[in-house]
Amino acid sequence: MAALxxxxxxxxxxxxxxxxxxxxxxxxxxxxxAMRYWSSGPHTSxxxxxxxxxxxxxxxxxxxxxxxxxxxxxxGWVVLIAGREGVAEIGYNLRRSHWRKGxxxxxxxxxxxxxxxxxxxxxxxxxxxxDNEGSNALLEKLGFQREGxxxxxxxxHLGVRDSIVWGxxxxxxxxxxxxxxxx
Numbered sequence: 001m002a003a004l005x006x007x008x009x010x011x012x013x014x015x016x017x018x019x020x021x022x023x024x025x026x027x028x029x030x031x032x033x034a035m036r037y038w039s040s041g042p043h044t045s046x047x048x049x050x051x052x053x054x055x056x057x058x059x060x061x062x063x064x065x066x067x068x069x070x071x072x073x074x075x076g077w078v079v080l081i082a083g084r085e086g087v088a089e090i091g092y093n094l095r096r097s098h099w100r101k102g103x104x105x106x107x108x109x110x111x112x113x114x115x116x117x118x119x120x121x122x123x124x125x126x127x128x129x130x131d132n133e134g135s136n137a138l139l140e141k142l143g144f145q146r147e148g149x150x151x152x153x154x155x156x157h158l159g160v161r162d163s164i165v166w167g168x169x170x171x172x173x174x175x176x177x178x179x180x181x182x183x
Contacts, residue, residue: 016064022053027096029093037158080121080124090115092104126139130163
């Protein structure tokens with residue numbers, strides 16, 4: 001895999017996630033409320049977070065960007081999990097103290113631009129818990145289409161959970177971006 005580029009938005013710098021971000025990411029990954037709809041329960045130690053981050057950081061399995069202000073401490077991350085050729089699943093999280101400021105939407109939109117542009121993806125999907133109102137609203141706002149509802153799809157720390165499958169195609173994203181520039 002090629003080196004992961006640093007991506008920028010008006011307010012954020014998305015830099016490659018590294019293992020040394022574990023201390024900062026532990027704020028999210030140990031927060032019971034923030035982890036409510038995550039696929040695993042809250043982490044109990046920085047060592048657990050470090051091991052988890054190692055899978056998702058530079059040299060790990062998935063391209064992952066730390067969400068930062070000016071390249072500093074990781075406030076969260078955005079990850080693209082490769083599927084078949086031209087397809088990836090997007091995931092994201094953010095420290096609760098930074099919720100409702102538009103950071104996740106801004107960061108996810110920038111990674112979507114990169115995925116459809118430089119990476120040449122044709123489809124990006126997402127998978128959410130039906131009760132995760134914030135994430136479901138964000139995906140809808142970004143133009144994702146609800147494509148399916150999978151009953152009893154995941155077993156998590158909350159028990160057996162349903163899942164909503166979301167999808168966004170490159171042509172839909174490019175069409176929406178063109179429309180926004182015309183307004």
